Amino acid sequence: MAILGAGSMGGAIARALAAGGATRSLTVTNRTRAKADALAGLPGVRSLATETDTDVNSVAAAAADVVVLGVKPAAITDLVSGIAARLRPGAALVSLAAGIPIAAIEQAAPPGTPVIRAMPNTPAALGRGVTGLAPGSSADAAVMATVGRLFAACGAVVEVPEDRIDALSTISGSGPAYVFLLVEALTAAARDLGFPPAQARVLAEQTFIGAAALLADTGADPAELRRRVTSPGGTTERAVAVLEAADLPGLFARAARAALARAREIAAGS
Numbered sequence: 001m002a003i004l005g006a007g008s009m010g011g012a013i014a015r016a017l018a019a020g021g022a023t024r025s026l027t028v029t030n031r032t033r034a035k036a037d038a039l040a041g042l043p044g045v046r047s048l049a050t051e052t053d054t055d056v057n058s059v060a061a062a063a064a065d066v067v068v069l070g071v072k073p074a075a076i077t078d079l080v081s082g083i084a085a086r087l088r089p090g091a092a093l094v095s096l097a098a099g100i101p102i103a104a105i106e107q108a109a110p111p112g113t114p115v116i117r118a119m120p121n122t123p124a125a126l127g128r129g130v131t132g133l134a135p136g137s138s139a140d141a142a143v144m145a146t147v148g149r150l151f152a153a154c155g156a157v158v159e160v161p162e163d164r165i166d167a168l169s170t171i172s173g174s175g176p177a178y179v180f181l182l183v184e185a186l187t188a189a190a191r192d193l194g195f196p197p198a199q200a201r202v203l204a205e206q207t208f209i210g211a212a213a214l215l216a217d218t219g220a221d222p223a224e225l226r227r228r229v230t231s232p233g234g235t236t237e238r239a240v241a242v243l244e245a246a247d248l249p250g251l252f253a254r255a256a257r258a259a260l261a262r263a264r265e266i267a268a269g270s
């Protein structure tokens with residue numbers, strides 16, 4: 001396997017694979033030597049820089065069955081054109097690039113190359129991410145299963161058709177930002193009640209971390225977990241009534257639709 005462009009997202013995937021002990025034959029590339037050095041310590045990972053040797057992307061791709069493309073979206077088709085002649089027959093290309101259609105990558109790759117679009121999110125680095133995978137025209141079930149197993153090291157994997165990738169990104173791709181915003185808001189509420197900043201932070205952050213762990217460990221429905229802390233006539237019930245009066249579901253639906261509208265603007269070049 002190779003990850004060409006192992007920056008924030010590609011590097012997170014490399015770290016998750018390393019933590020899962022799945023990096024025996026992983027080569028990662030970056031432009032600068034400094035970036036490459038930062039990943040060189042991962043167990044089993046070969047980390048190369050194009051500024052040291054301009055051929056490293058082709059060398060890494062030539063040895064891989066799965067080639068993850070982690071450069072910025074604007075650089076992706078040039079990267080694929082540059083490695084096309086050296087790709088193994090049947091090797092899969094997995095693009096992380098937001099907003100670049102599979103067809104554009106298929107056009108730059110040898111005919112029949114299986115191309116998959118992946119939309120991971122940042123908790124992938126801890127193996128707690130969600131990755132959406134969409135198959136291109138030559139990616140059959142066996143290739144999807146292979147790539148799905150690799151991304152399972154980053155957390156949950158959801159397969160969708162390509163026309164759902166932008167919608168998926170408005171929930172799980174952008175979602176960590178929504179959660180951090182909620183943590184910030186609850187911290188501000190604690191400050192408003194007179195807690196000093198350090199205490200406010202612990203109260204709000206640990207509540208999110210603990211509640212998320214309960215959700216993960218019990219596998220219970222979040223509405224059921226909420227009911228368990230909401231005694232009839234109690235204090236939580238009063239607070240939840242205020243939040244519900246603000247139509248939180250409607251607010252999140254509007255936020256997700258705003259993100260989707262922006263994805264369409266970006267795709268249209270504005």
Ligand SMILES: NC(=O)c1ccc[n+]([C@@H]2O[C@H](COP(=O)([O-])OP(=O)(O)OC[C@H]3O[C@@H](n4cnc5c(N)ncnc54)[C@H](OP(=O)(O)O)[C@@H]3O)[C@@H](O)[C@H]2O)c1
Pocket residue numbers: 004005006007008009010029030031032033035050057070071072073075079096097098119120121122173
């Ligand atoms: N960050 C996210 O949350 C996220 C989520 C989903 C998808 N994505 C997608 O992931 C991709 C990368 O985003 P990012 O945030 O990870 O960006 P990033 O941190 O800038 O990573 C891009 C990496 O590519 C390297 N690079 C540039 N040109 C290269 C070349 N010719 N050969 C090899 N490596 C090269 C850069 O190395 P140097 O820094 O040394 O130049 C950098 O480390 C984008 O397509 C983005 O749409 C990101």
